[in-house]
Amino acid sequence: MFDVSSIVLDNSTGFMTLPIIITEQALGGFGDGSTLAFFHESKAEKARRQQGKIEAPKLPPSVSGLAAAYTVNDCWLGAGFHQGSYKQDSIRYVGAMGTAQINLKIYGRAESSRISDSSEKFTFERNFLFQDMHFRPGESNFFLGAEYI
Secondary structure, eight states, X not given: OOOOHHHHTTTSOEEEEEEEEEOOGGGTSOEEEEEEEEEEOOXXXXXXXXXXXXXXXXXXXXXXXXXXXXXXXXXXXXXXXXXXXXXXXXXXXXXXXXEEEEEEEEEEEOTTSSEEEEXXXXXXXXXXXXXXXXXXXXXXXXXXXXXXX
């Protein structure tokens, strides 16, 4: 039985790969990719672990990683990301950036109101940036923040 919970979840540090499986016909068929995520802990959690005081993490671990995918229609994606919780979970951050190329076809309608065999090809080439930061006011159970896409 394959189990990575003792590596990643128990001590909040380690690498994990996640597959990306693409089966969307609009993208021209199938494709695949992979995400490599690194779970890392805060300095305080690392010191506790090194002193032998291993316990379940009180805060979610920070995660940084890279993702890449490719389809048979020459669509592709590359991205980097980070998610973290700071200052005893009073600040939460999520960010990602990357680039993608999506190749699509549009099939129009012929005059006889049947779908035409001819198609128009077009390509989206985009860079993207996502930033999200929230702050916990005092000891409250809610967050205030902003997001930028």
